[in-house]
Amino acid sequence: MLEIQTSSEEETLTLGRVLGQAAQSGWVIGLEGDLGAGKTLLVRGIAAGLGADESQVTSPTFTLLQEYPGRICLYHSDFYRLETVHEVEEIGYREFVYGDGVAVLEWFDKFPQLWPDHHLRLALKVVDETTRKIGVVAQGEGFDSVLEQIKKAFT
Numbered sequence: 001m002l003e004i005q006t007s008s009e010e011e012t013l014t015l016g017r018v019l020g021q022a023a024q025s026g027w028v029i030g031l032e033g034d035l036g037a038g039k040t041l042l043v044r045g046i047a048a049g050l051g052a053d054e055s056q057v058t059s060p061t062f063t064l065l066q067e068y069p070g071r072i073c074l075y076h077s078d079f080y081r082l083e084t085v086h087e088v089e090e091i092g093y094r095e096f097v098y099g100d101g102v103a104v105l106e107w108f109d110k111f112p113q114l115w116p117d118h119h120l121r122l123a124l125k126v127v128d129e130t131t132r133k134i135g136v137v138a139q140g141e142g143f144d145s146v147l148e149q150i151k152k153a154f155t
Helices: 009-022 039-049 085-090 093-096 142-153
Strands: 002-006 028-032 065-068 075-077 100-104 120-128 132-139
Touching: 002 009, 002 142, 009 039, 009 142, 039 075, 039 100, 039 120, 065 085, 075 085, 085 093, 120 142, 132 142
Parallel strands: 028 100, 028 120, 075 100
Antiparallel strands: 002 132, 065 075, 120 132
16 A cells, blocks of 8 residues: 655645546546545546546536546546445446546445456545545556556655
């Protein structure tokens, strides 16, 4: 596990941009953390890194799934209001997680039984108003380069 700290919203956006620039078709990025931890802010950075319009990124808590075109299509979903695996599957989970885009899933930890074998998981913890500790876990192969880029940007 790689652990980093961001000290501002801009640094959290930078982390997202690093992820988005490195992202490849088929990536799944799971986000965990309390309300207000910066998950949607991180997604804005990922969108920017993918060449999508980051200003269009909003929390999909009520819409459940947002799509943002870029170098690779970004599928942004939020499991906060979902209670069952069946509800997750009804929003088309398998299509966007096992498709050609990049799937970013907020509240990923609610349904670990649905985690694909190949994913990045980021756990955001609030330290204070602007500081976040972020644990990054890579499951599967192909993430070494992005982990090195994150280390370089935040150490």
